[in-house]
Amino acid sequence: MNHLDLLTFARGSALNWALMIFAAGVVLRLFEIFGLSRKPDLARPRSDSPGSGWRTMLSRSIPPQGMLKRDPVTYIGGYVFHLGLLLAIFFFAPHIEFFRSMTGLHWPNLPTALVDASVVAAIAALGVLLAHRLNNKVKRMLSGSGDYLAWAVTLLPLLTGYMAYHHLLFEYALMLSLHIFSVELLLVLLPFTKLFHTFSVFVSRWYNGDFFGRKGVAS
Amino acid sequence: MKKTQKAEVIPGSVGEGLAQRGVTRREFLKYCSSLAALLALPPSMASAMAEAISKARRQSVIWLSFQECTGCTESITRSHSPTLENLIFDLISLDYHHTLQAASGEAAEQARMQAMKDNDGKYLVIVDGSIPLGNPGYSCIAGISNHDMLVETAKGAAAIVAVGTCAAFGGLPMADPNPTGAVSVGDIIKDKPIINVPGCPPIPVVMTGVLAHFLTFGGLPEMDALGRPKSFYGDTIHDRCYRRPFYDQGKFAQSFDDEAARNGWCLFKLGCKGPVTYNACATTKWNDGTSFPIQSGHGCIGCSEPDFWDAGSFYKALSMPVSATSSMLAGAAAVGAAAGVAITWHNRSTKAAAKAAHEKVTVQDLTREVK
Amino acid sequence: MSATLAKGINSFKEVIDTPIASYFSSCVHCGLCAEACLFYNETGDAKYTPIHKLEPLRRVWKQEYTLLGKLGKMLGLSDPVTDAELTEWEPLVYDSCTMCGRCSMVCPVGNDITYMIRKMREGMSASGHAPEDMIGATARAVNIGSPMGIKWPAVQAQIKHVQAETGIEVPVDKQGADYLVLMSSMEIINFPEYLSALSRIFKQAGVSWTLAADAFEATNSGIQIGASDLAREIVSRIVVAAERLKVKCVISPECGHAFTAIRWEGPNLMGRPFGFEVKHILEVLDGLHAAGKLKTRGKDKRPLTYHDPCQIARRGGVVAQPRRLLNEVAEDFREMPDAGVMNWCCGGGGGVSANSRAEPLRLEVFKTKKRQIEATGVHTLITACANCRIVMEEGLEHYQMKVEVLGLTELLAEYLVEGE
Incomplete structure (x- = not known):
């Protein structure tokens, strides 16, 4: 199999399967979560603040008072990583073409050099966060193989994408294939690892905000 | 000055042919310089190259056309204006090319046999078109299947140049579902040096560059993993x-x-x-x-x-999926939903069973029996 | 009848709901909850990381309620939760968690860890892994009527004392009163000032109120130990009394978890919304103040600070009220660092103060509060939870700090304009 064939396979059947497992997995996991249901809260809420859950979905991205100072590495590393990843996924022109072909939606892209810089930042942040995970006793205790697996499968698309763009290690078509395969690995694993927080974070933040909001506390 | 321009002309050589056509040595040297540049050779090699090519005997070439569209031949022969590339082609001894040669039928095949006999071990085979391994009747010349002709001709060849994507990699005839069972030259011939000059069609100067290299150095230029001359196919x-x-x-x-x-x-x-x-x-x-x-x-x-x-549509960006669609995703999501309903049903029965098994906790129930 | 592992696991299965499933799905093991935890911050011991305290519950969720977990369990790839493990986790779930809710405020993915600890205690208590002292307190609450074993006659004695001191009649079992006043055992035993202060303020404000002989105790050990069946029994006494006396509002005393028990958990335990309101005493006093019915004269000259009880502020939403009231009677009110909804726990909430085994740890983590108080430079500490008050008094004594602790209600009563 030559490199173009590999690329065609990566963009073809491999991608199809990965996307299908991803879609089925995400829906399945959401069913798993919502299917458990919960009892309605019969206590009269302090005030009608119907937006508290939705607000917390966003506001929880901001560190509460004093927390940034307590663990700057996690917060700053987390910001840099997530923003870098977000820019790379959604604002690199070729990626937008992917979304356009799947959904028909498209939006303006960023200059490639800017995306490139954000990828470098995200990779560096991942490195720092791994070192932090290994050095911080709480993180180390909490971490299992799943955490390191999630770290690795998140790093790979960033790394292979960067290497493909800069023609490092392998020739472009091969590296591009590896990049796409790494994304497929990520797609397949996402619903079934902690990476599912990509989706569930909005659910958990909503409940948190709603629970606190009923008690009159902005969380 | 005049003396140097009047180089020694060896009878039957490329140089003689060039002189007969009124190509000056200066013009030829210039051409060799550009070839040397294209072949990524140092500029100093240009005069050595000119020297070598001038002295070389007209190289016997057998051109085999199999499952092809003649586009490769068109590309090379129908240049915008007569060029030195064309001249080089005129100056090799193209002993067999069934599209270009005047002879036909038995006489044509006879010419091929003669060239093979006269230049055994030294002639160059150029192939365009892929070779069908299915029914030999899909493509044959003078009753000889492409496969047999290739194997027979390759036997005494010094090297083979696979011109065009069909000869080099199977090309369009090999495209899914490959009805003729087409393969490339390299799929059949394993014991001869083969150089691939792919393209649909390939660039004429790439062809002549490879020929010039062969005439100069008596061998093939440096190639990449796909057998292509690196100097032309080194970059995207x-x-x-x-x-x-x-x-x-x-x-x-x-x-x-x-x-x-x-x-x-x-x-x-x-x-x-x-x-x-x-x-x-x-x-x-x-x-x-x-x-x-x-x-x-x-x-x-x-x-x-x-x-x-x-490799997917010509009009789809490389980052677009070849065949994935949103309806495919919707289908997968539906499968996920069905599985989700099953899991939810199972989860709810687990939870209902736990609720049913719940015995009202009394104060006495807070302490374990000490074993 | 006794507690068994099977009952505990069964409880875990019962309590796991959509929020918990979303919380466990979201956790990325970032460890930030530890940074918010009083116990981790003071000891630096990683085992006190809040989300780690839920590990057995997480595994039951994974094994019972996720596809991969079910497969793993079928193939024998996952470790079942054992008695030995729950024994190991008991101190984590009870001794080193006051359910203060700080972790729930900082978790970047929004996990309400405190919500899960509360649920997890259901299974811990059902499997016999609750601390002995808390079992004892719960037994007294259920059998005698109060976790400290106080009976109505003790309250009657205090009523007599208050009436003698203030000359104000304390109404008992008065039908149709607006407010039903509850007390905590701590107040009955240690802080009789509360009832006397309340009598004077209510008399002045013209509030119609009553005590109930069969429902004077506001605390709820069932909530703390995590046995909803018992918590329901305890809270139902209040609900029955409130409905019998047809009061409009039940006043939760200066006690943190009592407020949570009646205000937020009560209706859910009973399975029906209440026909009456539930308010914390500070909300009532703030309302009287706003209506001009609570007049004070003069201000306390001492520099003082206010300790936000977790269940009143962070998990109760009563934050602005104490400040408005304090500013009426205090000349030099100073906020502690992190005051308000991010305040640090005294270290004795969530049943920890009732658990003698946890005492050394509780005194150790009191250092945080000590530093907070020291940062303000005051020698007078006001709070609105009798449990916080006694825990802090013990802590202050342990660290030989000369700081007086007062309830906000009694401070207000000191400056009350009476008889005008």
């Missing part, structure tokens, strides 16, 4: 493309005639395969260096790459 079209800066700036044409396209912005979104295509189009260009597809406003279709025909 994308990396050498004059529109590349627009890619880096994130400036793309959205349709073939929009403002961006007219401004010469990158054609990536319109499906250009330049990033994964190794060829010299962006540097040597076509038709006497006039233009190449991207300059003419159309993305590269990747014609010099193996299996380019099966």
